[in-house]
Amino acid sequence: MPVKVWEQLLDILFPSVCLECGVYLENSLSRENLLCEKCFGDIFIFKNAFHLPGGNRFYAVGSYTSRPLQKLIHHLKYGGHQNAMPTIERIIEVYLDIFSDELQKQTILIPIPLHKNRLRKRGFNQSLLIAKVLSKKLKLPISGELLSRPKNTRRQTEIKNNKGREQNVANCFRVNRKLDLKGSILLVDDVYTTGATINEALKTLRRAGMRDISVFVLAKAG
Ligand SMILES: [Zn+2]
Structure with a gap:
């Protein structure tokens, strides 16, 4: 046929x-x-970049309060449907109209890793899928080995207060010190809400001597 x-x-x-x-x-x-x-x-796409409290440059594509974007992310993460990716890619393309020159100056993309149990359950790491879109558009390599997540944690969405979220992800990441990484890192995640996970990853990378780190997320709360 x-x-x-x-x-x-x-x-x-x-x-x-x-x-x-x-x-x-x-x-x-x-x-x-x-x-x-x-x-x-209707998706609100940001036209400016931000800074995190620690001073890191922070790129967020859209607002998590935009329901169509929130639904797409839920469809991907909780529904486990990777067919959300072509639409997500189109949203990222709109954002890159403004930010591609700036983002192309980064050296490497590091997706926030999942613990192996979570990865097995979901079947994919959504942050890696987003990093793959960026890699394709910006012609930047991805390192999936630099950062790992040996410690399993509860879902951040199950924990309501900031302190609890910080404690939940404390020391959950490890840096592979065999890799000698020079240049600037773009840390990639799907959603930034309280920032506990990203802050923990930044802390771990800084402790390993990495200084030039920016953050990219698909959606930011607020
Ligand atoms: Zn519609």
Whole structure:
């Protein structure tokens, strides 16, 4: 069966609808696209970069309060559906219109690792998927070996206060000291809420002597 006919048949059997508003997404492109154009356009994408309390440059693509973005991330992380990635890639592309020159100056991308149990359960690391999009667009290498997460922790979303979240992730990361890394690091994660996980990763990297570290997240709370 020709691909086109097959796609049309799939569309009839399993119509794709927008993850946010439920409107029917016409044409075969919808297989790769989980939001209608209106909901896609409703996502608040930042036009400025930030600084973290420790002074690190902080790049956040969109606001986590934008429901279509939040739904996409939940679909990916908790639903385990990697088909959210093409839509996420399009959102990142919009952001890179402004920030690609600046981000291209980084040397290496480091995704926030998952503990092996969590990775086994989910089947993928969402931060690595985001880093792969950046790697493709910015032509930067990814190091999945520099930072590891030997200590298993509870889900941060289960813990409501900041102190508890900090304690939960304390000393959960390790740096592979066999790798001698020069240059600037772009640490990549999916969501920044209280920042406890990212701060812990920054602390671990700093302790290992790395100084030039910026942070990139897909969504930032607020
Ligand atoms: Zn929609």
